[in-house]
Amino acid sequence: MAHEYKAIQWNGNKIVYDLYVLAAIVAFITVFMVVGLATYESGHTADPVVLFIRALGTCAFALLTVVLAIGPLARLNKRFLTMLYNRRHLGVITFIISAAHFGLALLWYHGGGPLNPFISLFVSNSQYDSIPGFPFEVLGFAAFLILLLMASTSHDFWLNNLSAPVWKAIHMLVYPAYALLVMHIVLGALMTEKSMVYPLMTAAAFLGVSGLHIFTGMREWGADNGMKRLKAKGWVEVCAPEDIAENRAVIAPMPKGDRVAVFRYDNKISAVTNACRHQNGPLGEGRVVDGCITCPWHGWQYRPDDGVSPPPFTEKISTYNVKIEGGVIFVDPKPNKPGVKTTPALIDSNRASA
Amino acid sequence: MKRPHRRLHLVMWVVLAPMTVILAVYFWTMRPMTPMSEIPSAIETSSAEEG
Known part of the structure; x- marks a missing residue:
């Protein structure tokens, strides 16, 4: 975790995952090229370079759509x-594909003239007041700069040195970048595209991702507001122990807006804050691995009873007192200081055999 | 500990998504009547008619 920095956090699973992603990218670009060359209207020759540039761009957009959909889907x-767990790798791969698209497009369309390609990008088409002729490349360039900033800071060194809130704010720029890419596609490829396949796929991708985010966000907002309306005092009722799967958690909103991850493991119940020390990852969406709560985002671990990372790590998170009364779990909404040991509530094994 | 950015995520999507959809649909409806991909054949047809 935090005792040293690694350039890329790879393990066996992540290598296999990355190989699957690379195979999918190669397959996507191959199919795109073959179909593109085969279906190009007769009478004109499809330029393989232009088609390849478009294949890379479409692939990068598809990958970014997947990256953005993973959070709400999880x-x-x-x-x-x-x-x-593997989202960061997918994000960096997305940046590499978008860099290939940008670099090749810059060389192909702006590399042959007397002007510097980067200057040519901004001045070769000055129809900023026209919709059909708008220099859509500029929008793609702006999105690329955001992805570049995100990829270059996608490392725990920057997370620690920029602080989690600043780092998170930088990485939330991915949403404006995605909107810029939609505009880049609409004002670029879709201005000249006769087929309805492109517009429909772009619309499905954007509406799908935004719908997922809005749906899950509204659901959480509703749950939080429901708790606030209750104005509960004292211990907060969560659920029955058998409602929690073994080594998993439920996330319980507290009256003041905090979220608590209530874990069931080894016939016991413990509660910790839902926010991981690393990037505020949702601990309650993770599980207990080798006796430790494991964050689903990047695998940071904490012991359930005291919220302390196992040696040699030293991170601590807040714990909450829990009790079971009448077959129901209750959580004291007042958090303990990070690292304070609590007594897990013991589950009556006759009751909770689920 | 609160995770306030999740609410900010929602606000960003609620603002950005409709704005993007409205602009995208408007821009798309303003595309040229003759798609660029058809222009060469349109010119050929026009030339043939003139000739």
Whole structure:
């Protein structure tokens, strides 16, 4: 975790995951090229370079769509947690594909003239007041700069030195970048595209991702507001122990807006803050691995009873007192200081055999 | 500990998504009547008619 920095956090699973992603990218670009060359209207020759540039751009957009969909999908279904764990790698791969698209397009369209390609990008087409003729490349360039900033800071060194809130704010720029890319596609490829396939796929991608984010966000907002309306005093009722799967958690909103991850493990119940020390990852969406709560984002670990990372790590998170009364778990909404040991509530094994 | 950025995520999507959809649909409806990909054949047809 935090005792040393690694350029790329790879392990066996991540290498296999990355190989699958690379195979999917190669397959995507190959199919795109073959179909593009085969279906190009007769009478004109499809330029393979232009088609390749478009294939790279389409691939980068598709990858970014997947990256943005992983978060809400993991909140809706735990099957997507594996993808969440590998999201950072997918994000950097997305940047590499977008860099290939940008570099090749810059060389192909702006590299042959007397002007510097970067200057040519801004001045070769000055129809900023026209919709059909708008220099859409500028929008793509702006999105690329955001992805470049994100990829170059996608490292724990920057997370620690910029502080989590600043780092998170930088990485939330991915949403404006995605909107810029949609505009880049609409004002670029879709201005001249006769087929309805491109517009429909772009619309489906954007509406799908934004719908997922808005749906899951509204659901959480509703749950939080529901708790606030209750104005509960004292211990907060969560659920029955058997409602929590073994080595998993439920996330319980507290009256003041905090979220608590209530874990069931080894016939015990413990509660910690839902926010990981690393990047505020949702601990309650993770699971208990080797006796430690494991963050689904990047695998940071904490012991359930005291919220302390196992040696040699020293990170600490807040714990919450829990109790079971009448077959129901209750959480004291007042957090303990990070690292304070609590007594787990013991589950009556006759009751909770689920 | 709160994770306030999740709420900010939602606000960003609620603002950005409709704005992007409205602009994208408007821009798309303003595309040229003759797609660029058809221009060479359109010129050829026009030339043939003139000739």
